[in-house]
Amino acid sequence: MSRQALDELKQQISLLDYLQGQDWQPARRLSRGRWMGLCPLHSDHKPSFLVDPGKSLFYCYGCGRGGDVIRFAELYHQVKFPQALALLRQWRGLAPLLHEATDFYRMQLHRHGEAVAYLHRRGVRSPELIEHMRIGYAPGGCLRGWLTRLGYPLHALRQAGLVTAAGYDAYLHRIVFPLEANLYGRSISASAPAHRFLPGVKGGLYEWERVRRYPEVILVEGLFDYAVLWQAGFQNVTCALGNHLNARQFRQLCDRPRTVYLTLDADANGSGPQAAQSLSRSLRERGITARLVSLPEGHDPNSFFVGGGNTQQFHHLLERAGL
Numbered sequence: 022m023s024r025q026a027l028d029e030l031k032q033q034i035s036l037l038d039y040l041q042g043q044d045w046q047p048a049r050r051l052s053r054g055r056w057m058g059l060c061p062l063h064s065d066h067k068p069s070f071l072v073d074p075g076k077s078l079f080y081c082y083g084c085g086r087g088g089d090v091i092r093f094a095e096l097y098h099q100v101k102f103p104q105a106l107a108l109l110r111q112w113r114g115l116a117p118l119l120h121e122a123t124d125f126y127r128m129q130l131h132r133h134g135e136a137v138a139y140l141h142r143r144g145v146r147s148p149e150l151i152e153h154m155r156i157g158y159a160p161g162g163c164l165r166g167w168l169t170r171l172g173y174p175l176h177a178l179r180q181a182g183l184v185t186a187a188g189y190d191a192y193l194h195r196i197v198f199p200l201e202a203n204l205y206g207r208s209i210s211a212s213a214p215a216h217r218f219l220p221g222v223k224g225g226l227y228e229w230e231r232v233r234r235y236p237e238v239i240l241v242e243g244l245f246d247y248a249v250l251w252q253a254g255f256q257n258v259t260c261a262l263g264n265h266l267n268a269r270q271f272r273q274l275c276d277r278p279r280t281v282y283l284t285l286d287a288d289a290n291g292s293g294p295q296a297a298q299s300l301s302r303s304l305r306e307r308g309i310t311a312r313l314v315s316l317p318e319g320h321d322p323n324s325f326f327v328g329g330g331n332t333q334q335f336h337h338l339l340e341r342a343g344l
């Protein structure tokens with residue numbers, strides 16, 4: 022890679038964006054737009070990691086390491102220079118592609134009655150909610166054409182997982198919810214697997230930046246659970262996209278003292294309550310107050326509201342949640 026191509030890559034990827042994409046949070050603002058925060062490269066207890074967004078450089082007063090975004094990727098992912106470049110190029114390429122795909126799917130939603138009807142069946146009605154969650158629909162058979170006309174090469178679409186190896190749209194008849202660096206697709210047809218993600222990580226907790234300021238947080242498993250709670254006026258809800266938290270989601274929940282209402286599904290096979298019990302133990306070990314919300318037999322938050330449950334009734338469930 023030439024010097025010029027390297028400089029271009031560094032210009033296109035802001036160090037601060039990349040750090041935040043890896044869940045780094047600035048703790049304190051310094052003069053000249055610089056930030057201090059915990060060092061993601063060593064086990065840091067008081068902020069010693071300095072970021073200068075203007076110069077796109079970092080330096081850690083704890084472990085003494087510093088440099089540009091490429092150096093950061095090398096150290097953070099523990100890879101050599103060429104792999105760090107590849108990771109950064111992939112990161113740069115994926116974001117605009119997912120953005121375009123999201124916009125396209127959102128345009129499709131109201132053109133497809135079957136998608137809107139499915140949303141209604143799951144209790145998703147308010148236009149504000151659809152806007153807030155940027156919900157779209159993948160009819161299948163048209164995303165590839167749209168993105169290639171916009172100039173995205175086929176190999177990039179395949180690499181992102183939007184198009185299959187055989188060249189077809191990967192998401193077909195799916196309601197699509199954009200995540201930080203992925204797209205969740207819920208099949209509206211019973212003959213396909215219900216849940217799909219693009220290859221790569223599911224990311225952190227849903228909408229965490231909005232939710233983390235609340236001293237009490239409701240944690241649910243699925244985005245349709247999130248949707249009905251948000252629609253019912255619960256702003257302090259977040260979603261794990263499954264009944265197990267990844268390491269990053271766990272760190273997020275523990276980033277300050279708070280109460281977490283675990284509202285995981287009451288599955289018939291008991292895996293939901295088990296997951297909730299073990300999660301509540303781990304949270305308590307980290308000083309978080311975990312409360313287990315019991316839904317009526319056989320219900321998840323989505324079916325609770327779809328079945329006629331209302332805001333007040335859910336408030337009662339929260340009040341009755343056990344420790």
Ligand SMILES: [Zn+2]
Pocket residue numbers: 060061062063065070081082083084085086
């Ligand atoms: Zn450090």
